[in-house]
Amino acid sequence: MQATGRLRGVLPGIIAKPNGNRSSDRLLIWLVVPVFIISILPILRLGFEGVMVGGVPSFDYFHDVLGNSSTWRATANSLYTAGLGTIISLLIGGAFAFLVALTDIRAKAALVFCFMIPMMIPPQITALSWVQLTGPSSALLNAIGMAPPLGSPQPLYSAEGIALLLGIQHASIVFLTLRANLRMLPREQIEAARLAGARGGRLWWQIILPLTSPGLIAGTAMAFVTALGNFGIPAMLGIPAGYQTLPTLIYQKLAGFGPSVLGEVSVLAMLIGAIAICGVALHHRLLSKRDYRLMGMVGRPLDVKLGARRSLVEMALWTVLVAILVIPLLALFTTALVPAFGVKLTFANATFEAFHEVMFVQPSTIRAFQNSFVLSVGAAVTLVLMCLPLAYVMVRRPSNLTKLINLLVEVPYALPGVVLAIACILLFIRIPLIDVSLYGTLAIIFVAYLARFLVIALRPVMNSFTQLDPALEEAAQACGAGLSRRLRDILLPLAAPSAAAGALLVFLTAFNELTVSALLWSAGNETLGVLIFNLDDSGDTVLASAVAVLVVLVVIALMSCFQLAARRLPKGVVPWQT
Amino acid sequence: MADINLSRITKCFGDYRAVNQVSLDIADGEFVALLGPSGCGKTTLLRLLAGFEEPDHGQISLGGQIMASPENNVMISPEDRNLGIVFQSYALWPHMTVARNVGYPLEVRGLGRADQDRKIAEALDIVALGPYANRSPSELSGGQRQRVALARCLVMEPRAVLLDEPLANLDVHLRETMQQAFLDFHRRTGATMIYVTHDQSEAMAMADRIAVMDKGHIRQMAAPETLYREPADLMVAGFVGAGAVLPVQGVTVGSNGNCSVQLGQSSITARICPKLADGLTTANAGLCLRPEDVWVIDDAPLRGQVDDCVYLGGRFRLSVRIGADQTLPVYANRRARIGEQVGLQVNDGWVFDRMSGEAA
Numbered sequence: 001m002q003a004t005g006r007l008r009g010v011l012p013g014i015i016a017k018p019n020g021n022r023s024s025d026r027l028l029i030w031l032v033v034p035v036f037i038i039s040i041l042p043i044l045r046l047g048f049e050g051v052m053v054g055g056v057p058s059f060d061y062f063h064d065v066l067g068n069s070s071t072w073r074a075t076a077n078s079l080y081t082a083g084l085g086t087i088i089s090l091l092i093g094g095a096f097a098f099l100v101a102l103t104d105i106r107a108k109a110a111l112v113f114c115f116m117i118p119m120m121i122p123p124q125i126t127a128l129s130w131v132q133l134t135g136p137s138s139a140l141l142n143a144i145g146m147a148p149p150l151g152s153p154q155p156l157y158s159a160e161g162i163a164l165l166l167g168i169q170h171a172s173i174v175f176l177t178l179r180a181n182l183r184m185l186p187r188e189q190i191e192a193a194r195l196a197g198a199r200g201g202r203l204w205w206q207i208i209l210p211l212t213s214p215g216l217i218a219g220t221a222m223a224f225v226t227a228l229g230n231f232g233i234p235a236m237l238g239i240p241a242g243y244q245t246l247p248t249l250i251y252q253k254l255a256g257f258g259p260s261v262l263g264e265v266s267v268l269a270m271l272i273g274a275i276a277i278c279g280v281a282l283h284h285r286l287l288s289k290r291d292y293r294l295m296g297m298v299g300r301p302l303d304v305k306l307g308a309r310r311s312l313v314e315m316a317l318w319t320v321l322v323a324i325l326v327i328p329l330l331a332l333f334t335t336a337l338v339p340a341f342g343v344k345l346t347f348a349n350a351t352f353e354a355f356h357e358v359m360f361v362q363p364s365t366i367r368a369f370q371n372s373f374v375l376s377v378g379a380a381v382t383l384v385l386m387c388l389p390l391a392y393v394m395v396r397r398p399s400n401l402t403k404l405i406n407l408l409v410e411v412p413y414a415l416p417g418v419v420l421a422i423a424c425i426l427l428f429i430r431i432p433l434i435d436v437s438l439y440g441t442l443a444i445i446f447v448a449y450l451a452r453f454l455v456i457a458l459r460p461v462m463n464s465f466t467q468l469d470p471a472l473e474e475a476a477q478a479c480g481a482g483l484s485r486r487l488r489d490i491l492l493p494l495a496a497p498s499a500a501a502g503a504l505l506v507f508l509t510a511f512n513e514l515t516v517s518a519l520l521w522s523a524g525n526e527t528l529g530v531l532i533f534n535l536d537d538s539g540d541t542v543l544a545s546a547v548a549v550l551v552v553l554v555v556i557a558l559m560s561c562f563q564l565a566a567r568r569l570p571k572g573v574v575p576w577q578t
Numbered sequence: 579m580a581d582i583n584l585s586r587i588t589k590c591f592g593d594y595r596a597v598n599q600v601s602l603d604i605a606d607g608e609f610v611a612l613l614g615p616s617g618c619g620k621t622t623l624l625r626l627l628a629g630f631e632e633p634d635h636g637q638i639s640l641g642g643q644i645m646a647s648p649e650n651n652v653m654i655s656p657e658d659r660n661l662g663i664v665f666q667s668y669a670l671w672p673h674m675t676v677a678r679n680v681g682y683p684l685e686v687r688g689l690g691r692a693d694q695d696r697k698i699a700e701a702l703d704i705v706a707l708g709p710y711a712n713r714s715p716s717e718l719s720g721g722q723r724q725r726v727a728l729a730r731c732l733v734m735e736p737r738a739v740l741l742d743e744p745l746a747n748l749d750v751h752l753r754e755t756m757q758q759a760f761l762d763f764h765r766r767t768g769a770t771m772i773y774v775t776h777d778q779s780e781a782m783a784m785a786d787r788i789a790v791m792d793k794g795h796i797r798q799m800a801a802p803e804t805l806y807r808e809p810a811d812l813m814v815a816g817f818v819g820a821g822a823v824l825p826v827q828g829v830t831v832g833s834n835g836n837c838s839v840q841l842g843q844s845s846i847t848a849r850i851c852p853k854l855a856d857g858l859t860t861a862n863a864g865l866c867l868r869p870e871d872v873w874v875i876d877d878a879p880l881r882g883q884v885d886d887c888v889y890l891g892g893r894f895r896l897s898v899r900i901g902a903d904q905t906l907p908v909y910a911n912r913r914a915r916i917g918e919q920v921g922l923q924v925n926d927g928w929v930f931d932r933m934s935g936e937a938a
């Protein structure tokens with residue numbers, strides 16, 4: 001089988017095996033076509049722009065872009081900020097995941113609940129609130145009289161400032177992936193290690209860390225790729241400091257508008273795509289060396305007793321939360337309450353005028369809420385339904401084709417949103433064959449979201465399939481259950497916690513998404529991210545903050561609904577529930 | 579229920595032949611054990627039967643129906659084979675109750691609710707787990723989980739039940755109870771059972787016939803007593819039962835499958851393998867002696883020195899050294915001092931070709 005696979009080159013799975021009566025082979029074809037159209041075709045279309053100059057194939061754009069020193073400076077900056085940011089995410093998210101999942105700290109649900117919120121704040125809002133928080137015109141610091149003097153430098157306008165915010169922004173990604181993994185860690189394996197005499201640091205380093213390394217590696221890779229494509233934070237913090245990363249370089253190229261813009265953007269996009277693929281390929285290499293399928297019963301979670309140190313650990317966790325969540329949110333909130341941006345907030349001048357304005361005067365706010373809600377819920381549901389069979393085929397029936405898909409689905413996520421948006425416009429402005437245009441409708445944003453967030457939904461599910469004891473599925477097979485039945489009765493419930501975590505990630509990321517929809521929106525089809533950005537861009541920072549506060553409140557309300565429904569859902573579906 | 583035929587089955591993982599030219603015929607209702615050291619290909623053979631692996635060569639048929647035959651492009655998938663399988667890890671679904679685990683095969687077959695409940699109750703009664711129907715598998719002990727897995731096989735009335743080291747995770751006491759449970763199950767249902775184990779005493783206690791595997795080959799397939807009394811080659815003689823194989827010279831073939839061999843200064847009478855007796859060379863002859871074949875008699879001419887003495891309850895097992903590097907396990911009624919000289923009388927033995935099977 002291996003030999004024939006090699007002979008058929010990169011497309012072995014499309015041709016069913018000669019005696020292939022396996023339904024998974026047929027399944028693959030049904031999965032590959034939509035995945036190809038959604039996430040690979042737009043990128044190919046954009047790539048086409050990069051290798052065609054005036055209608056003839058040429059490498060001129062490559063020469064221009066790769067020969068330019070600003071390209072390489074931006075690449076180095078991107079690698080530095082994304083790398084450092086990933087380390088910060090890993091430290092924060094990893095510490096939270098381990099402590100929450102494996103120890104007896106109190107108020108876990110509340111901790112996790114709060115820890116999820118930073119991810120829901122759009123990056124540029126995060127950046128905005130931190131700049132407002134730390135800068136000389138900080139409404140919060142001014143209110144308490146601790147603002148730095150006017151004219152002093154803003155410490156966040158630096159590479160490390162960008163990395164710090166990237167790290168905070170993406171810590172929940174590491175947290176969620178790792179937590180799904182820790183849930184499946186059978187208590188027996190850790191107990192066995194403790195009986196073997198492993199304790200304290202040894203237990204963590206030699207048993208728990210290796211067993212959870214698939215989740216750690218997957219979370220790290222995802223955080224890195226996300227940070228690499230992030231536009232909001234380097235735009236808000238880097239541009240004032242003259243510090244360019246690849247996404248901001250692309251943005252500035254696009255702003256320039258010339259005949260060669262598309263070609264140059266296409267080459268830069270390929271560069272980011274190549275870095276992302278390298279990161280992901282490394283991730284797969286690392287993972288393929290470890291097949292830590294956790295055998296046996298997925299049992300009761302572990303409860304390491306922290307003893308006297310418990311209060312200390314709890315205090316440290318809450319302090320981190322206050323720093324990364326409460327203070328920036330407070331900054332945002334105070335900005336929404338001032339009568340005009342830059343004015344010092346006092347009890348006398350605090351006003352809810354901005355909230356009234358955005359909720360009852362401007363019709364676009366409610367419309368944007370509706371649009372973003374439909375788009376993010378639709379994307380989350382569609383993607384999870386797609387990802388369950390796709391992840392199954394990729395994990396259980398690996399072929400060269402699935403390995404290729406595995407790498408390519410990463411690209412639309414790693415590319416800056418504007419690049420994906422351009423790719424989608426190029427492809428869908430007039431769909432070949434059926435001659436329909438999606439441009440100017442909500443549908444083009446939806447398709448772009450599917451492409452962009454496919455990988456977010458896919459990874460956690462793949463991760464949990466990798467860890468599932470194959471005998472669980474084989475037992476069902478021996479009972480006579482065909483593939484679709486096994487997916488429904490056995491694999492879906494067992495992967496439900498991961499799938500739900502994936503869906504939630506998609507929902508939360510899509511709800512506030514800006515960079516993709518920034519180019520794809522049209523009147524009546526604006527998203528929340530676009531609304532906030534447009535308000536902020538036109539100088540209505542106070543209104544923008546008000547909408548951002550509303551968004552955070554709505555998301556918290558939605559999360560609370562999940563929390564209330566949690567008792568009726570299978571265990572682990574609600575990620576912040578213990 | 580159906581008979582199972584494997585004909586020259588080969589399965590490779592890369593260049594490694596995990597199962598090599600295996601042929602097996604298992605009759606309807608038979609209890610067959612697949613016995614062999616760890617890594618010899620037992621699980622692979624079982625998975626080939628179940629349909630989780632596809633053979634590279636050969637043919638598998640079940641009740642006369644071809645299940646897998648790469649030469650003819652036939653590969654029936656596991657869900658269509660109607661075989662029950664009990665995994666070493668039990669493979670119970672943690673998100674279903676015990677009753678739903680057991681009833682799942684019926685659910686798949688679309689049986690009515692009432693029929694399902696009746697059959698589930700019956701199956702749970704057979705494995706004595708009736709009161710546990712509504713528990714979750716994680717609330718059961720190892721032995722109970724194993725019995726749930728067995729009940730799950732039982733309800734689907736499979737053509738055969740395949741068990742992969744089902745007792746390996748259980749404690750010794752529970753193992754005996756479960757052995758009895760499997761035997762009762764076999765008697766009650768008359769199901770064809772194929773039982774994989776690396777534990778020879780387990781195989782001997784339960785199976786009608788045992789297939790001994792080594793390095794992907796089947797070395798011998800026979801009833802337990804035949805394996806024990808008449809091992810076909812050195813590997814089987816060493817793997818099944820206690821005892822020793824001594825190289826012997828001076829084999830004189832007699833009548834009725836008997837022969838006389840020279841052991842030390844004395845000449846003893848033993849049974850001889852027909853293949854060896856049929857005029858083949860006796861240069862590589864080996865004598866297999868089981869402990870109960872050798873008695874300690876003080877004035878017997880064959881002398882040896884006691885190396886070790888272990889009390890087994892009721893009797894002692896001695897390791898007696900005869901010659902430079904040959905030790906025999908023998909049973910004795912009294913304790914012996916280490917180093918003591920004893921006399922041994924050999925009442926029975928089995929002479930076979932020590933080198934047979936090695937070429938393969």
Ligand SMILES: Nc1ncnc2c1ncn2[C@@H]1O[C@H](COP(=O)(O)OP(=O)(O)O)[C@@H](O)[C@H]1O
Nearest residue numbers: 591592596614615616617618619620621622623
């Ligand atoms: N899926 C597989 N891929 C590669 N090698 C395998 C696979 N399954 C089993 N093997 C190899 O085949 C040999 C037989 O394995 P197995 O049938 O599990 O042995 P047993 O069950 O007798 O202990 C072993 O050497 C094992 O490493």
Ligand SMILES: [Mg+2]
Nearest residue numbers: 620621622743
């Ligand atoms: Mg095995």
